[in-house]
Amino acid sequence: MTTKTAAITAVGGYVPEHVLTNADLEQMVDTSDEWITTRTGIKERRILKPTSLGTSFMAIAAAREIVQKKNIDPTTIDLVIVSTATPDMPVSSTASFVATEIGATNAFGYDIQGACSGFLYGMSAAAAHISSGRYQKVLLIGADTMSSIIDYTDRSTCVIFGDGAGAVLFEPNDEGLGLQDEVLRVDGKGREFLKIEAGGSMLPASSETIDARKHFLHQEGRPVFKFAVSNMAAAINQVLDQNNLTKDDIDYVVAHQANKRILDAIAKNLDLSYEQMLVNIERYGNTTAATLPLLLWDYESKLKKNQKLLFTAFGGGFTWGATYLTWAYNT
Ligand code: COA
Secondary structure: OOOOEEEEEEEEEEOOOEEEEHHHHHHHOOOOHHHHHHHHOOOEEEEOOOHHHOHHHHHHHHHHHHHHHOOOOHHHOOEEEEEOOOOOOOOOOHHHHHHHHOOOOOOEEEEEOOHHHHHHHHHHHHHHHHHOOOOOOEEEEEEEEHHHOOOOOOHHHHOOEOEEEEEEEEEEEOOOOEEEEEEEEEOHHHHHOEEOOOOOOOOOOOHHHHHOOOOOOEEOHHHHHHHHHHHHHHHHHHHHHHOOOOHHHOOEEEEOOOOHHHHHHHHHHHOOOHHHEOOOHHHHOEOHHHHHHHHHHHHHHHOOOOOEEEEEEEEOOOEEEEEEEEOOOOO
16 A cells, blocks of 8 residues: 555635624724734634534535535545534534535544644644545534634633634645645643633533633733744744755745734744735634634635645644645646
8 A cells, every 4th residue: 555645635614704893892892903903913803693503504614615616425525524622512523513414424523622723733634544545535624613712801812713614625645745744732731821711521510610701711812922933933943844945945834823913923933925924814813723724715726736835823722833735736
């Protein structure tokens, strides 16, 4: 059996219709368009309404775009992975429901909880399944309904996050294109800085946890910002070194969209040009596991076969990494 590389062969996406602007947030909390724009780069974000549609609603829409675009028989899909921090339910997996709804009746499926690095971790899993030679079609979806875990009275988090989903299809590639290498990490000490305290086994839901607003996302922005910049830059440097590449060899950096200032700091740290960085944070905010595939969705027409892409992300846990992938098709 020859080991094949696993390439992305299609991209899909979905963002809800409802737009939450900085002007809307000015009416909800003590903030301003000026503060949000200068501190984060975000102008608006999409919100799933009603929230009860669940993350699967967006994941299914993103997956269906791929099935239709590529004219795939869904029964030939082997595996559906959903990277998400906001599954429809704690049990069972969102991936199971998505697979069934799109007609992937011969697939297995599971969720990955890697917070904002979930899609990066999912790329690793998807590519490993393909390279094993056992599977031919792996659908990877990054989807999050952040509005379901955000406290819209907390100005330090509610201005940042949005909802959305992006999907990619991984298939074997005969030309050696696709995922080439990766550096993936965790640091569990980071959970103090970015967490939802209640609702898990340590602190199950109770009337006290609800009253104390412990089911909402809590973030200490400054330390997270610092760790995000230094760890993503270090992971990128390591993956470049491992592959004898310099930053000039890279066509595009597909970086997690958490804060425009983080993207600027990474670009400065690595001496990357503005043209190398894909950016759409101004329209969607931080959609957690969906930011990387939504970048591919927005910029797909720019990407050309053989181009070198560097993905990077950082998120709760902490989780982070960098992945080197060569693009496999022209649109
Ligand atoms: N509007 C107006 N003022 C705000 C505000 C808002 N929405 N949010 C916070 N502030 C205030 C704070 O209360 C603080 O006021 P003070 O100086 O009077 O105490 C001041 O702005 C500075 O707060 P700080 O938290 O230090 O701001 P910051 O410049 O670090 O920006 C983040 C906050 C969250 C935007 C930024 O830290 C960040 O992006 N962190 C990383 C997030 C991230 O990468 N997450 C990755 C995993 S998803």
